[in-house]
Amino acid sequence: MNIRKLAWKNLFRRKSRAVFMGLGIFLGIGTFVALASLTAQMEQAVQDKLDRFGANILITPRTEQLSLGFGDISLGGTQVAHSRLTTADEKAIRGIEMKERLRSVVPFFLAAADASGKNLVWMGVPAMEIVAARPWWKISGSPIREKGEVLLGSEVSAALDKGPGGTVVSGGRTFLVTGVLHPTGEKEDGMIIASIGEVRSLAGNFRGVTFFEVAALCKDCPVEEIVAQIGDALPGARVSAIRQVVESRKAAVDQFRRLGLGVSAIVLAIGGLMVFVTVMGSVQERTKEIGVLRAVGFRRRAILSLLFWETGWVSLLSSVSGAFIGVAAAMLAAPLFGVEKAEAAFSPALLGVAIGIVLGLLGTVPPARRAAALSPTEAIRSL
Amino acid sequence: MDAFIQMENVSMLYGNNGVRAAALRGIYLSIDAGEYVVITGESGAGKSTLLTILGGLQVPSSGAVLIKGVDLSSLSADRLADFRRETIGFIFQAYHLLPYLTARENIMVPMSPLRTSAREKAERAESLLASVGLSGKEERLPSELSGGECQRVAIARALVHDPSVLLADEPTGNLDSTTGEQILDLFSRLHKAGKTVLMVTHNRANLFRATREIRLRDGKVAEVDG
Ligand SMILES: Nc1ncnc2c1ncn2[C@@H]1O[C@H](COP(=O)(O)OP(=O)(O)O)[C@@H](O)[C@H]1O
Numbered sequence: 001m002n003i004r005k006l007a008w009k010n011l012f013r014r015k016s017r018a019v020f021m022g023l024g025i026f027l028g029i030g031t032f033v034a035l036a037s038l039t040a041q042m043e044q045a046v047q048d049k050l051d052r053f054g055a056n057i058l059i060t061p062r063t064e065q066l067s068l069g070f071g072d073i074s075l076g077g078t079q080v081a082h083s084r085l086t087t088a089d090e091k092a093i094r095g096i097e098m099k100e101r102l103r104s105v106v107p108f109f110l111a112a113a114d115a116s117g118k119n120l121v122w123m124g125v126p127a128m129e130i131v132a133a134r135p136w137w138k139i140s141g142s143p144i145r146e147k148g149e150v151l152l153g154s155e156v157s158a159a160l161d162k163g164p165g166g167t168v169v170s171g172g173r174t175f176l177v178t179g180v181l182h183p184t185g186e187k188e189d190g191m192i193i194a195s196i197g198e199v200r201s202l203a204g205n206f207r208g209v210t211f212f213e214v215a216a217l218c219k220d221c222p223v224e225e226i227v228a229q230i231g232d233a234l235p236g237a238r239v240s241a242i243r244q245v246v247e248s249r250k251a252a253v254d255q256f257r258r259l260g261l262g263v264s265a266i267v268l269a270i271g272g273l274m275v276f277v278t279v280m281g282s283v284q285e286r287t288k289e290i291g292v293l294r295a296v297g298f299r300r301r302a303i304l305s306l307l308f309w310e311t312g313w314v315s316l317l318s319s320v321s322g323a324f325i326g327v328a329a330a331m332l333a334a335p336l337f338g339v340e341k342a343e344a345a346f347s348p349a350l351l352g353v354a355i356g357i358v359l360g361l362l363g364t365v366p367p368a369r370r371a372a373a374l375s376p377t378e379a380i381r382s383l
Numbered sequence: 384m385d386a387f388i389q390m391e392n393v394s395m396l397y398g399n400n401g402v403r404a405a406a407l408r409g410i411y412l413s414i415d416a417g418e419y420v421v422i423t424g425e426s427g428a429g430k431s432t433l434l435t436i437l438g439g440l441q442v443p444s445s446g447a448v449l450i451k452g453v454d455l456s457s458l459s460a461d462r463l464a465d466f467r468r469e470t471i472g473f474i475f476q477a478y479h480l481l482p483y484l485t486a487r488e489n490i491m492v493p494m495s496p497l498r499t500s501a502r503e504k505a506e507r508a509e510s511l512l513a514s515v516g517l518s519g520k521e522e523r524l525p526s527e528l529s530g531g532e533c534q535r536v537a538i539a540r541a542l543v544h545d546p547s548v549l550l551a552d553e554p555t556g557n558l559d560s561t562t563g564e565q566i567l568d569l570f571s572r573l574h575k576a577g578k579t580v581l582m583v584t585h586n587r588a589n590l591f592r593a594t595r596e597i598r599l600r601d602g603k604v605a606e607v608d609g
């Protein structure tokens with residue numbers, strides 16, 4: 001028998017005490033890990049949601065004096081003259097080094113064309129991309145799905161006096177109005193939205209792109225990097241990050257991260273205290289035994305190492321299981337907190353285990369020192 | 384040549400600030416190697432205090448304790464622990480075995496800080512158990528042993544490091560008289576084998592085994608009877 005074995009025997013034979021001490025550590029660390037990994041997941045979820053919220057990079061032709069809005073586009077005659085971007089550019093964009101970060105690349109094509117006798121701006125977008133590219137649009141009726149269908153901006157709807165189910169005639173063709181946009185306050189209120197192929201054929205330009213909107217996944221937000229790479233891929237284009245989007249996204253995520261840190265810190269303080277108190281209590285309980293060990297010739301260091309082994313084992317086992325349960329609980333609870341695909345977060349678990357062990361050992365020191373400082377007689381007399 | 388065990392003007396005050404009760408008042412004592420000393424006295428006379436001070440389990444308020452010429456008060460805490468381990472075997476009235484360890488393991492406890500192999504430790508424990516008449520009960524927990532058997536285990540534990548001095552504080556106090564006699568026989572045997580024995584006892588019938596009686600009264604040596 002050596003000190004380590006003595007420690008192990010003590011734990012094993014005094015199971016209920018060991019379990020009680022372990023339970024304190026288990027609960028403290030479990031709660032910490034659960035909350036820390038839940039906040040980490042929620043942070044990720046907020047991040048994901050923000051990433052889904054529209055584009056954050058805009059690609060326009062460099063040579064034209066275009067502002068980011070639509071209003072300054074000079075629309076001469078029936079055709080947009082400056083369409084220097086083409087469908088081929090999409091391939092170049094999707095070929096950049098950080099292409100995995102690109103969630104969507106959506107081409108837009110704007111053209112002026114007749115609509116039931118009025119000259120209006122038509123916005124062409126791939127029909128399937130509309131919901132992803134403009135998630136904030138509210139539509140009375142339904143979005144376009146097929147050729148020959150259009151959405152009307154709210155002002156257009158009023159000017160043409162048309163609503164869902166009505167028709168618009170252009171270039172000798174008849175388009176079915178499937179829906180009307182609620183006012184957005186943007187230029188599209190005065191536009192007709194149709195599938196990009198339809199607008200191109202009205203304009204007689206079959207490969208034109210007015211601008212691309214790119215949505216980049218923004219974890220750690222290397223937007224500048226992505227912008228630079230797209231710029232390299234398309235030397236003729238002006239690539240700009242929509243700074244406002246990036247910044248506000250960062251701000252929201254940061255805010256959430258701070259909240260998560262605050263919650264974790266509080267829980268950690270409480271959990272740490274629990275670990276500390278239970279370990280202290282269980283060492284204190286053994287004062288008499290410590291006295292006996294001192295009486296048979298244990299040096300103080302032998303007492304300390306005995307207690308360290310004991311609390312070391314307990315805190316290791318209970319913090320590992322606490323961390324495990326904490327991660328599992330966070331996974332189970334995640335859907336309740338709006339996390340769609342829960343992923344195990346391991347860094348809070350590792351941190352939790354480390355903290356559990358350190359606190360367990362720290363909690364051993366004061367009562368162990370006190371017990372070792374007593375004379376063996378006093379220790380044996382204590383109850 | 385100094386005596387084997389010597390106490391010079393040893394006093395012990397218990398309690399701090401406020402009422403300080405004197406448990407020992409100016410004790411002078413000198414015991415030779417190989418003596419079997421019985422310490423008697425009323426309850427509260429200071430017998431346990433005297434024994435624990437001799438065993439280095441606590442430090443007197445004043446005075447000097449010398450064992451084999453070494454002043455215990457000059458020893459650091461670690462050296463005092465070493466002294467207890469190497470020189471003193473302490474036997475308590477209440478045995479003070481670790482309840483969660485078997486008889487063999489309890490005897491191995493004092494050896495656990497040592498680097499000796501587990502096998503050697505176990506063999507030592509088993510031969511000690513045999514010498515106190517407990518062969519075959521190595522795996523019993525204290526709760527599975529009688530009081531007399533527990534005290535035998537405690538004596539075996541005290542003998543682990545082959546100490547020259549055995550200090551026993553009412554070792555038969557919790558035992559019936561027959562069992563107590565057997566324990567006292569064991570002490571007589573150890574004394575004959577060369578140990579210096581100091582035993583606190585209430586039972587004057589024990590006296591015939593001893594070479595000397597020291598009687599305490601109110602923290603003083605009342606009477607020394609050779
Ligand atoms: N730890 C202690 N604190 C205060 N008083 C004590 C302590 N230990 C013993 N005493 C007192 O010292 C006196 C001697 O005690 P003790 O040595 O145990 O006597 P005995 O063993 O002869 O019965 C008693 O009056 C007892 O109450």
Ligand SMILES: [Mg+2]
Pocket residue numbers: 430431432
């Ligand atoms: Mg006593």
